[in-house]
Amino acid sequence: MKRESPGVKGQHDWSVFVNVLLVCGLLVGSSSRSLAQEPLPPPKDFRVFDTPSDGGGSLTGIWPPAPYDLKEVRYQVLLSDGRDTSEPSTFKIVAEFPANTHYIRESKWPWWTRPAEREQHQFTLKHGKGVELKDGTAYHVALAVVSGDARTFTTVAQATPEPNWMNWNQINNLFLALLFGGIVFYAISVAKKREIFLRRIPGLDAVDEAIGRSTELGKPVLYLTGAHDMSDPSTIAAAVILGRVAKRAAAYETDLLVPHRDPITMAVCQEITKQAYLEAGKPDLFKEDANFFITTDQFSYTAAVDGIMLRKKPAANFFMGAYFAESLLLTETGASTGAIQIAGTDSDHQLPFFVTTCDYTLIGEELYAASAYLSREPIQVGTLRGQDIGKALILGVLTVGTVLATAGALLDAQWPQLFLDVFKDVK
């Protein structure tokens, strides 16, 4: 019996391995060559329609997946230039992409407007970048399957782009807004009937203290309404709080300084301040130039306000509204003068600076709650309760979503994904 040495056995194994590789290579080569050279049957159900829920100038094509949906095979979207609408080979190529891309599941259509199954292919043609799609004009579109040099065509489909009057993709947004609006109005009606508890907000409790301190020291109160104009809700909230602060300042007969970056905000705040002095019964103390314009430029404004802080040494500084890089320059200067500082902003990127340098900071939504907290009017308080219910709903959905996602991952199940997709689309 001849005993094979380990080296000979190794050689034998290698030759077998190389042979297998060669055979595999030949097989793969022949299959890819056949894929590259043989014409492939085009999709049968290619259809084109006006893209729904858009502003016009757009068509969408949909076709079923094919067994040859590989990256080596390519789809071409063809658009007729109007000369010969029956022969797709004369059409202009307006898009080309690998056959394993452009599925409906990759698009942003939510489930309620999805035109076909998630596994189908889709391509949206839009006016511009060499493609001309005029509303009200019929266009002929075809699809080509390209495999190597071979090209096969679907039948020509016809569609007319039209603008739409409703974007149904965003109907979830409208639904949620109306739901939230309903909750707010319900909460207001409840607040009118019975008292609703409001948690303490130290920053707003300190408003009286700050103005009182200014009165004792005979120094003015400085109030800033932020970097944005009146179209920003945070500026509106700041203007509303200014009314309350001005009323207290009027009652305590303390000077109020309100430098502005936007002339329209200045005009609105002048009216608010005037009304506050009237309501406080001190119209004679109202000064027209308590609200004054400085500049719209960010750092010029900052330098001017810093100068006011250093020269007039206000005893209370209020920073309400939206802020950017100037926040720390303002508040750090204010802190160096020893003033009580109260900030309120929804600019989350500036919150650390305000928290660091101010005595009290209204974080995010507290800025919007300030009006309710200071006035205690049922309408305002009811709105706050509505916000809380909205937050509870969002928190509930987040919790359910987290549990479902975790369950799906742990159990390796697909069913939680269905619910998660619904949440994702409705959000």
Place this chain on the structure above:
Amino acid sequence: MIFLRRQMPLLITLVTGLIFAAQYYVPHPASEQLLTSVTKWLQIIGGFALVLGVSSLFHVHAVKIRRKEAGWGYSVVLYVGMFITIVAGLGYSFNLGQWVSGKEQINGAMTTFGWIYSYMMVPLQGTMFAILAFFIASAAYRSFRARSREAAVLLVAAVIVMMGRVPLGEYVLPLSGDVSQWILNVLNASVRRAILIGVSLGVVALSFKIIFGLERSYLGGGKE
């Protein structure tokens, strides 16, 4: 009179508020056209409002100069600076001795307006922005003194994040990169999102109140 001061603004707010809330859901070109037109109106109104702002600025500083209040010299500087900039901006270049219709450069030569902008405004703005670094240092020094448990947590987190964000820090403390990323992506991001959810609900609620006339303080207070 009451109608013009109260009901009329509320009516305008209600109608425009509802129209532009609906505009968000209408993709038709007519809707886009409406938005574009109104944006132009706003720009025009903003232009007129600037006159209001500048007149306020002149008035405040004129009073200061007239009364010779503390720091009235700065008001004179403001008047002189504004006069020169307006003349240069309207088109006269003092160094070239000709009208240049507000351009910053003519044939490679800088006009007075361009000179004011490039050699005064830009450096001054840059200086103000640069000061921020020193303000951050002083604010950080005050905040990071571990006088309370919260301040201690802030100090530790800040040190880790600072170490993890610079190559040298990560070299000295190799784990700091991953830990700082975790702090930013998990703790920081979740808290920011919570704040943003609250802010968004606040904005929507305030918008409802304004559109339906429940919040009227911005009109000058009062409940009548």
